[in-house]
Amino acid sequence: MTDEQRAPAEETRFRRGLRYTHRTWTYVSLAALVATAVYVILLISLNTRRVPVDYVFGSAKARVVWLILVSVIAGWVLGLATSYLLRRRIRRAEEQ
Secondary structure (H helix, E strand, C coil): CCCCCCCCCCCCHHHHHHHHHHHHHHHHHHHHHHHHHHHHHHHHHHCCCEEEEEECCEEEEEEHHHHHHHHHHHHHHHHHHHHHHHHHHHHHHHHC
């Protein structure tokens, strides 16, 4: 049977909806990525002044933007670690 003899499979309403939904989420993800990039650029440009940072055994001067970014990354890593530990604890409790 050749390609010309085969009837084209009609796309169902459900499949079309899935395709459009996938396309919509792609555009939403792209818009969120662009908004995040703009936010990060504004964050960096508006927080360039140096501030004193006091530690337990000393002090230093650092730019505000680096303090914010380090805090965000540390919070993200701690959130991932907490999620992992909770999932692990729940799984172990279910196995027993």
